[in-house]
Amino acid sequence: MSQSIHDFHDDPRNAGIRIWINGELKPRAEAVVSVFDSGFVLGDGVWEGLRVVDGHPAFLDEHLDRLFEGAKAIALDIGLDRAGLTRAIHDTLAANDMRDGAHLRLMATRGPKRTPYQDPRASAGAATVVIIAEHKVAKPETLAAGLKLFTVHVRRGYPDVQDPKLNSHSKLNCITACIQAIEAGADEALMLDPHGFVATCNSTHFFIVRKGEVWTSSGDYCLGGITRANVLRICRENGIPCFEKNFSLTQVYSADEAFTTGTFAGLAPVRSVDGRKIGDGSLPGPMTARLQTLYRELAKRDVANRWPTA
Template identity: 50%
Template sequence: MVHGTHNALEDSRNKDIKIYINGDFFSREDAKISVFDSGYLVGDGIWEALRLHNGVLVFLEDHFERLWQAAATVGMQFPFTQKELEAEVWKVLKINNMYDDVHVRIMITRGIKKTPSQDPRLTISGPNVVIVPEFKQASIESKEKGITLFTSTIRRGSPDYLDPRLNCHSKLHEVQALVQAIEAGADEALMLDINGFVSTCNATNFFIIKNNEVWTSTGEYCMNGITRAKVIEACEKNNIICKQKNFSLFDVYGADEAFVTGTFGGLTPVTKIDGRPIGNKNYGDFTRKLSDLYNELIKLYIINSK
């Protein structure tokens, strides 16, 4: 059975969801995109993931700011505003009768190509917009169990050729890292930066706890995680020392606790790295405290949004 940070409880409603493609709705079986789509041909696309809690799209502004930054980075022009895209997302949620415990994936590619090519000038349509909503509640059992990591030989790249902060469809290097981890018997991959310091995981951001301090990477070579930023914010608000710094596997193996962060799973504890146990509990007390503080930020956001 697959185990990892995206473990979700089974929900039979997902077989009947309606998926949005360029303003139209399709069943899961009929939701298709052209083989000439830029994303399919060359990975020329960007994406964002949102959570719907209690009728509120949590941290929406942060997610849309990241999406628009990604578009600017790859030179993609949107024919819609943030408000207009938000309205489309709400249409998707309404037609699917969704209110709580929902994960929304927004995928935008440059469009349809005239012929297979990476040249953006051969794009003959506007951007393709796909919105996939699913009823997804994170598995509490998986969180209590924690995950194991394996340090991949695949490095997080330098920002001068593919900035790790960019949420793009080109994820092959992360898939390669995860394949290595799976073959090594771990759940997910830990990735180092080009200098050999700990950067991030294949799909989540990475933190350790040492001597009541929270450590995470500098942010130069890791994903621009919204949850990562919220954990740092929660630490600042609660007078918890949180350092964004370079550190190595030497520090990781001697950590008191470790955890990863992501939009879907929130904070997920790490129990082993490269076969070495981390801490003495599956779900450490400090990690649990930080998870509670993160959830308080979500609750506050929901209250302020209503």
């Protein structure tokens, strides 16, 4: 049975979490937004997912950069600056007594509308900002088994249709890709760009290892992934040849290793793509294992001595 890399074992503590909504921390059962909210009506908003390490969201600066970049692109006034969002995040973690083994989702929408209609001028108030922090880690057994990917017909599109750099609430392109992969018995979808080159997965980024080199897509048709960028960073810092380039499925099938990257699970090994076993089948491969260690060390360094803004 296929499993998402975002699967996790239910934690009973999540039943009692408090959720930050527009400045208030509310019990889970009371944490609601209007049916007229732009995020519900239209998927009009931007979001970030963050992993909590030693009491602090790892790579927070990079995530806030991406959030505000996306908000500016869609002319969305979040209503809070970076310091305000940072305080809200730490208030949420403190209210839930979370320091490790937690994942946080920060969402901002255009807020409630006067009527369910797409025009931003129909908005009736300020933005809606929600922070959900949960006790949640990727299933170890999924990481150990590796992912089974399937190349879908749903493509990553041109930026003049819907810019793939936007981490928007509108995810139907990725959802339809995920559905096709699930129906094919895979864990996640591998998506191509409009030219037929490998682009990304439906909810993670994709890498291959060939002859000691680490390859990922050109980045032209995928989200600007924080974990993706950090893997490229640790490769360069440690003298590992890495390349952002166009490559085809033929080169994927003959790769020595493959893995995906994402905030929730970090680096996850891939065992097969379209029924082709990757490498010799050992998981994780030596390069993937090395990068997993280097990534964990980088996250630790990022959060060292970081505390909420006063």
